[in-house]
Amino acid sequence: MGKNANNQLTRFSNRVSNYIKYRPRYPIDIIDFLKSTLNLNTSDIIADIGSGTGIFSELFLKNGNTVFGIEPNKEMRHAAEDILKKYENFHSIGAAAENTTLENSGIDFITCAQSFHWFDREQVRKEFIRILKENGWVILIWNSRDDDASEFMFSFEKFINKFSVDYQNVNHKNIDKHIFDSFFKKYNLKVFHNHQDLNLEGLKGRLLSASYVPAEEDPRSKIMINDLEKLFKKFEEHGVVKMIYNTEMYFGKLS
Secondary structure, eight states, rough: TTTTHHHHTTTGGGHHHHHHHHOOOOOOHHHHHHHHHHOTTTTTTTEEOOOSHHHHHHHHHHEEEEEEEEEEOHHHHHHHHHHHOOOTTTTEEBBBBBBBOOTTOOOEEEEEOGGGGSHHHHHHHHHHHHEEEEEEEEEEEEEOOOOOSSHHHHHHHHHHHHHHSHHHHHGGOOOOHHHHHOOOOOOEEEEEEEEEEEEEEHHHHHTTTTTTOTTSSSSSHHHHHHHHHHHHHHHOOBEEEEEEEEEEEEEEEEO
């Protein structure tokens, strides 16, 4: 995991409940796109690296794929095991991205949803090459908030920066073209539109699911939530605000 590995390993442990309930899902159109563009079929084996609570894994499980969920955080992994227990083709593994424990050359698609920016890129590239079949694909995906989509989205980003603990350091937007160019042999980008309609409870839960703001038990949280309620009151329409995302999917081959 690179620097501050222990902190990275546990930083979501007290946020699992909110993560399950309030993190955005991924557009179902992704599966149709992968079928038509990368020839995804039900026999393909998926390694979902940093699988968390299994949000992205479930898209492939519903498609009939076998999925290995690689997740080092115990609390998130156990949540995924409970949520996805109805799928016999889901295999949960407590391991790091840099050492998945998977066999050599057995994976058709590696997926990393909201997780790649946590990895040691040099080590993980070697590991991905090891476990991928020849001509296997790597998919890196993020639900990226569109801060320019509305006045609310712009104001919410300012709010995050005001109360964040280490947002600037862990923001996935720090992963730029130069990093993708060095990681992939060749890659493409596909963007899907995505959103959440959130009432006040949902907005609070969405905020508290993020590891870069004070947790609910933190004394600073009371002031933060008070300001969030004011933000919601200013922008809500019919009891909800719209959280707008660009779901950015980078896909390519490593060697």
